[in-house]
């Protein structure tokens with residue numbers, strides 16, 4: 001069964017009805033392979049968020065129910081992943097109990113040739129980064145539509161900000177040296193789980209924060225600098241640039257599955 005996608009959509013060109021099943025099948029292939037190849041009994045596992053990560057959670061639940069994997073404990077990266085894991089009987093914990101994990105598995109919105117990522121289209125970037133940064137291995141699972149030459153124009157970069165004086169923070173972010181004149185910051189409205197305008201009120205994350213989506217026309221030339229400047233901005237909680245965190249990317253495409261490492 002294809003798990004609920006939690007209403008996640010993106011500004012990426014939507015697949016046609018004819019190709020949708022195929023894209024979901026690709027997501028399922030990488031989700032299942034990540035669990036099969038990187039999770040063994042006794043591990044502490046970070047569970048990502050989104051339509052691809054949901055297949056990994058599904059597979060983990062399946063193998064635990066079958067007794068193939070035992071003594072697993074997991075940290076979910078969103079309320080909806082927590083609910084899915086609970087529904088499958090996967091034992092859960094938090095980073096308050098364990099500050100390091102064996103592996104984390106998650107999707108991404110964009111992957112560049114250095115395996116730097118844009119994440120947070122589904123609004124879970126803060127919890128994802130907190131969990132994935134403490135994992136010994138961070139395994140990224142994508143279909144080939146997520147690969148890009150450079151981060152920026154293909155998918156807006158999400159930035160989680162405090163609601164307090166958010167219009168001020170938006171101006172400060174747009175004026176950062178690495179971003180000035182290159183992007184337009186748009187306050188996410190409606191549901192935090194997608195970057196479509198599907199409501200009138202600011203979208204609120206699982207952490208009670210707002211999200212700015214940074215829209216670029218041109219590729220981001222220095223993603224590490226942008227990441228550092230965003231992180232150093234008062235009012236920014238975190239951002240969706242995941243730089244130098246990836247252990248491996250499992251990619252499903254029309255030619256089959258491949259694995260890339262930095």
Ligand SMILES: O=C[C@H](O)[C@H](O)[C@H](O)COP(=O)(O)O
Nearest residue numbers: 050051052107120122123124
């Ligand atoms: O906040 C959401 C996460 O970063 C997702 O991992 C990312 O948006 C990819 O989601 P999907 O697998 O649904 O494309």
